[in-house]
Amino acid sequence: MGILLFAALAAGAAAAQVESADLAKFLPAEIDGWRPAAADELYTGDRIFEYIDGAGEVYRAYNYRSLLARRYARPGQPDIIADFFDMGVAADAFGVFTHGLEGARLDIGQGAVASEGQLSFWKDRYYISLYAETQTPEVRRALLGLGRVIAESIPGEGHRPGILALFPQGFDIRQARYFHRHVILNYHYFVASDNILFLDGRTEAALAASGDGVRKTYLLIVRYPSDEDAERARQSFEKSYLHTDAVRGAVEIKRGKWSAAVSRRAHLFIVFDAATREEARDILEKAAGKLAGLMIIAHPECVKRP
Missing domain, CATH: 3.40.1000 (Protein Transport Mog1p; Chain A)
Incomplete structure (x- = not known):
């Protein structure tokens, strides 16, 4: 021994x-x-x-x-x-x-x-x-x-995550944050103490903002292993953050700050702090619509991690 x-x-x-x-x-x-x-x-x-x-x-x-x-x-x-x-x-x-x-x-x-x-x-x-x-x-x-x-x-170069291509025009990709776990999400934009979006080593997420220093609208995009995982996270978000499990659509969390979520093709899109209901819906439509024309390559390690 x-x-x-x-x-x-x-x-x-x-x-x-x-x-x-x-x-x-x-x-x-x-x-x-x-x-x-x-x-x-x-x-x-x-x-x-x-x-x-x-x-x-x-x-x-x-x-x-x-x-x-x-x-x-x-x-x-x-x-x-x-x-x-x-x-x-x-x-x-x-x-x-x-x-x-x-x-x-x-x-x-x-x-x-x-x-x-x-x-x-x-x-x-x-x-x-x-x-x-x-x-x-x-x-x-x-x-x-x-x-x-x-x-x-260092002889080689790497590729930026493909998920960044889903942000609509107007979002500052140079300042986008890319991560896997909710502890990092909460550092940049606090959502909840509990991991209500089920972020873990198998997910990849990006957060970016549009607007100026006075007012910003945030878009969070998360890629999950499956459509079912993304839909489960959307339902959890709407129940825990939007405080509704019956109505799909934008909710005014604070005065003049609207939030909404939609899941498509194993992706979850969440808007925070939109100025109006219409702005929240428009951002989701544009971001989710990009999935139709893009092939997003998943992080090579995400499918292996617990």
Whole structure:
């Protein structure tokens, strides 16, 4: 038993070393005088909570495979942290990127945002977060340079989720959020404490808004494994959120804020905060109508997840 346990532990350690090396090859050994300050750290599964306790649940919700963390140091300058995530598939790399879209857009990788002392981007199945506790002019240049070097070292590109093609004109796809689970939905638009839409690893969802900063209308689109699953979720939503199980149509949740839902071909469409009943119905008609002319390819992993 002891020999078998030792062999299993040794095999696991060897596999971790290989995975660490596979990810480390994308990170440069030096950038503008910053060099690795210590050995890289590799995290998988629940071990991510040892590293980023507060935000670990977000990456778990996007089914991350592994995280390689490297600290760069340069005398007289703040350290720079590079967190390199293997998300398994491009859709989830894109998804976790959309979880935090605050900042200036940059042309790095397949999409990047930067704010004070931070830069994040995605490319292929990878999501990269770079940050420093303090921003100096040197740090800013190093973050940009590091981001470009890493992005260029990743040879391939991934596809954005096909579900985004269902949003009607007027919805800001650049600010759309893509996810699987209701904890992420509630972060961006609170619907209910309970998982009334039955979101899980087999579903894929996107949320986008139209309008300006004063007034916005939101459209949530969810793809389910089957027509029956989508219809079950619609009925649950109408009963729990619209507080009706008898009338299909738009409901005024608050004064001047209408909501409505419809299920079509394994998809659920929900409008939140429409200005009028007619606007809610029109958005649903346009979005659901797009299914007729499009072939939406499902997330490759969704059918496998619990």
